[in-house]
Amino acid sequence: xxxxxxxxxxxxxxxxxxxxxxxxxxxxxxxxxxxxxxxxxxxxxxxxxxxxxxxxxxxxxxxxxxxxxxxxxxxxxxxxxxxxxxxxxxxxxxxxxxxxxxxxxxxxxxxxxxxxxxxxxxxxxxxxxxxxxxxxxxxxxxxxxxxxxxxxxxxxxxxxxxxxxxxxxxxxxxxxxxxxxxxxxxxxxxxxxxxxxxxxxxxxxxxxxxxxxxxxxxxxxxxxxxxxxxxxxxxxxxxxxxxxxxxxxxxxxxxxxxxxxxxxxxxxxxxxxxxxxxxxxxxxxxxxxxxxxxxx
Amino acid sequence: xxxxxxxxxxxxxxxxxxxxxxxxxxxxxxxxxxxxxxxxxxxxxxxxxxxxxxxxxxxxxxxxxxxxxxxxxxxxxxxxxxxxxxxxxxxxxxxxxxxxxxxxxxxxxxxxxxxxxxxxxxxxxxxxxxxxxxxxxxxxxxxxxxxxxxxxxxxxxxxxxxxxxxxxxxxxxxxxxxxxxxxxxxxxxxxxxxxxxxxxxxxxxxxxxxxxxxxxxxxxxxxxxxxxxxxxxxxxxxxxxxxxxxxxxxxxxxxxxxxxxxxxxxxxxxxxxxxxxxxxxxxxxxxxxxxxxxxx
Numbered sequence: 001x002x003x004x005x006x007x008x009x010x011x012x013x014x015x016x017x018x019x020x021x022x023x024x025x026x027x028x029x030x031x032x033x034x035x036x037x038x039x040x041x042x043x044x045x046x047x048x049x050x051x052x053x054x055x056x057x058x059x060x061x062x063x064x065x066x067x068x069x070x071x072x073x074x075x076x077x078x079x080x081x082x083x084x085x086x087x088x089x090x091x092x093x094x095x096x097x098x099x100x101x102x103x104x105x106x107x108x109x110x111x112x113x114x115x116x117x118x119x120x121x122x123x124x125x126x127x128x129x130x131x132x133x134x135x136x137x138x139x140x141x142x143x144x145x146x147x148x149x150x151x152x153x154x155x156x157x158x159x160x161x162x163x164x165x166x167x168x169x170x171x172x173x174x175x176x177x178x179x180x181x182x183x184x185x186x187x188x189x190x191x192x193x194x195x196x197x198x199x200x201x202x203x204x205x206x207x208x209x210x211x212x213x214x215x216x217x218x219x220x221x222x223x224x225x226x227x228x229x230x231x232x233x234x235x236x237x238x239x240x241x242x243x244x245x246x247x248x249x250x251x252x253x254x255x256x257x258x259x260x261x262x263x264x265x266x267x268x269x270x271x272x273x274x275x276x277x278x279x280x281x282x283x284x285x286x287x288x289x290x291x292x293x294x295x296x
Numbered sequence: 297x298x299x300x301x302x303x304x305x306x307x308x309x310x311x312x313x314x315x316x317x318x319x320x321x322x323x324x325x326x327x328x329x330x331x332x333x334x335x336x337x338x339x340x341x342x343x344x345x346x347x348x349x350x351x352x353x354x355x356x357x358x359x360x361x362x363x364x365x366x367x368x369x370x371x372x373x374x375x376x377x378x379x380x381x382x383x384x385x386x387x388x389x390x391x392x393x394x395x396x397x398x399x400x401x402x403x404x405x406x407x408x409x410x411x412x413x414x415x416x417x418x419x420x421x422x423x424x425x426x427x428x429x430x431x432x433x434x435x436x437x438x439x440x441x442x443x444x445x446x447x448x449x450x451x452x453x454x455x456x457x458x459x460x461x462x463x464x465x466x467x468x469x470x471x472x473x474x475x476x477x478x479x480x481x482x483x484x485x486x487x488x489x490x491x492x493x494x495x496x497x498x499x500x501x502x503x504x505x506x507x508x509x510x511x512x513x514x515x516x517x518x519x520x521x522x523x524x525x526x527x528x529x530x531x532x533x534x535x536x537x538x539x540x541x542x543x544x545x546x547x548x549x550x551x552x553x554x555x556x557x558x559x560x561x562x563x564x565x566x567x568x569x570x571x572x573x574x575x576x577x578x579x580x581x582x583x584x585x586x587x588x589x590x591x592x
Binding site for chain 2: 024028029030032033034037080084089090107108109110112113115116117119120121123124127128135136138139140142145146147149150151152153155156158159160162163176
């Protein structure tokens, strides 16, 4: 088995190719829109969600040709959420992945539409390819995906995040917000990747779901820690942004030491949850460790 | 058979109830986001797309409990497109359906997210309910829907529309733009409504598709005529907007008389295309007539 770092590098390279192929070409009308969709999706990003999907697919021995579609679809949703999140009426940010944000490189209207079109593309991908042994399972996969994107998933989390600016909120409120804003799509990435392969028992699915929830939350806690500790150059996006914007974070509510301890706890919980799967969960375990221990 | 006007009024009332039930409640967190989604979707609109779906469902004897879901989903997409279209970085409009636009009534960030969440809701609706006799057909329905929304459908049409401001374009270019911007979702409404019922032969599906394309284009031609001839009060949205924005329209390219004649031709073509279906196509025929002869 290749070392995790090599595996991760290989997957990231593989996903770059998959996305480049599945995104509409710049030569297709409307050129500028397709250019913006490609700009925002290709050439950067940690590809955490696609890797989670691919790793979950290994757990259920799913064919890579299926899981890659799911992985591309969740990354398309992630890219759209970043484009819209960076718009002037939202976080108003100019830097993303070390490059100008989409509305700076193009213009606001094109960025808005590129995000809209990326969301539609995601649902096109998961409906235009055979992903599961039964079409019933595929409809269920699409439902799970749409819920994760909607007002009680990612978009809802963004709305709660907006409402929290300059407000004092409790830890459970912060956790609820992040479960939606980041957690929902991470959870969907894991579950959808697994759904491309052999069916899991309810108990197995429950364990995988618990893993996904822990990883999703840990991802956000670590993001808050890095936003506080790291610098803009390393992050490739503006550091200290949330604290400066008076947004509540795990660091502002728990303190830095406690937030780090909480991330470590979530990691332990995630790893324990998939341990019964044995060797087939190796990549999931390593991904959880990577997510918690990363420095950008 | 009840007269068309009564049928249409009944369907509009029915759809208001269906949408009110299917949209997340204002009492559900995040309240403001759900409030904005409901504000933009309920209490107005001609409900042309839902009616087309319902009428197409009559053609294939589809159960109303299925078609209403499709009708709500296409209206959710329509509502999202209007919210985003009205944003300052797009058409920057303050009036829609006789009321303040969503970003005026709420705020820009909430309007952006409400649009995003309505798109996700649409795909949630078509995946969370049984819509076709086979799950395979339902996956196909979802694919058709996603394509109609994406960069080679509605969002792509919006992008081409943006690029056309202050440009001289040809009639075929204008037609291509509208086939995407308005036509794609209208076509999807018709085909998806029919897909909820008994399967059509390829020839029948081709005829229905031709009807949908003619109606979609006619809808836009009439919109351009009304934008030129009607007034803001009657339209419930700012009149003369496209002409003032130096956007090419059928009226600016063909002249008013020719544009009206073109709409009449498209109507005739649409009606002829579904005539072989006999009485089951009555509502589709009447809807085409309504779309071309409306005064707002």
